[in-house]
Amino acid sequence: MKCINKIDIQKKKEKMAEITEPMEPKTEKKETGRKKPGVLAALIIATAFFTGCGGKSFEMAYSPDYPVSGFRMDSPSESDDMAEPFAMDLCVVDKDVTAGTDVDLSQSEAAGLFCRDDKQTIYAKNVHEQLAPASLTKIMTALVALKYGSPDTMLTASANVKITEAGAQLSGIKEGDQMTLTQALHLLLINSGNDAAVLIAEGIGGSVENFCDMMNKEALALGATNTHFSNPHGLTAEDHYVTAYDMYLIFNEALEYQLINEIIQMPSYTTVYHDREGREKEITVNNSNQYLQGAETAPGTVTVIGGKTGTTKAAGRCLILLSRDASGKSYISVILRSETGETLYGGMTDLLGEIKN
Secondary structure (H helix, E strand, O other): OOOOOHHHHHHHHHHHHOOOOOOOOOOOOOOOOOOOOOHHHHHHHHHHOOOOHHHOOOOOOOOOOOOEOOOOEOOOOOOOOOOOOHHHHOOOOOOOEOOOOOOOOOOEEEEEEEEOOOOEEEEEEOOOOOEOOHHHHHHHHHHHHHHHOOOOOEEEOOHHHOOOOOOOOOOOOOOOOEEEHHHHHHHHHOOOOHHHHHHHHHHHHOOHHHHHHHHHHHHHHHOOOOOEOOOOOOOOOOOOEEOHHHHHHHHHHHOOOHHHHHHOOOOEEEEEEEOOOOOEEEEEEEOOOOOOOOOOOOOOOOEEEEEEEEEEOOOEEEEEEEEEOOOOOEEEEEEEEEOOHHHHHHHHHHHHOOOOO
16 A cells, blocks of 8 residues: 655645535534544545445555554654544444344344444444435434534525425425524424425525535545435435445434434424414424334343434335443444334344343
């Protein structure tokens, strides 16, 4: 592998800086002490790690023996310009991890279980295969909205919130309706309202198209290089896909926002907003996460904290969760394209069973 010298790194920094900043973030994130991977690190991981994943191919595969890579830096003290290892604070996986597990995910296309505290990949099946994410898309929508907007930002719905696709989940937002970003995020993540996604995208990005550009640039910055978003809600669209591993990266980042943490734990939500005439409109929505509703139970001493569901014909049944074990360690689990609700939750319960206290 060709080593990268200081001049090369500086040139890459300058080049990437020209294309990776849609606008200045308007809000501060919850302080966690984690160092953020830079754009350069995303560039390195894109070329050094995800070889052959989901139909994308690159010239070289990751090897821990490379003197310079997204995962290893032999002499990081040589210069402050040297790139920080991208995955130093993340779980890493480049192949299936199923040996020694007792999980039946034969009717699900891809799945992963990651310990956030130990940085350990416990289970992985097809985690780099590109698949439709359905409403798991909305996690990135919420992340970008909070990064570039304020919770109290007032949003006004345009005519574009009218979505006529059969089966599309809607919160009933009409043209001229007004609500805060906080209210819209609750409808987005709890009710999975596709109209709420359009309201947020236009209110924060100026247009759906521009907001999708922001989503894709954020994905690149996070190292989610096998992902591309064409809309903010996840309804089936050409060139709209994620991988199970990229969803782990995106959800892991989204959890740095306290508001997202709070919303994904809520079984229901009631709020009052206003229509174009200033009249009050009250809405109550329920979470479709069956663990939060008590219809499904996690195994042993595992506690499901919250997450996001997603369903379309193209994506099948999808689910991503944040859970904790008895010692307080946290885990992200994700399943993409399960055939039915029964296989989705049965497979997820099996997957959570691999968490050993």
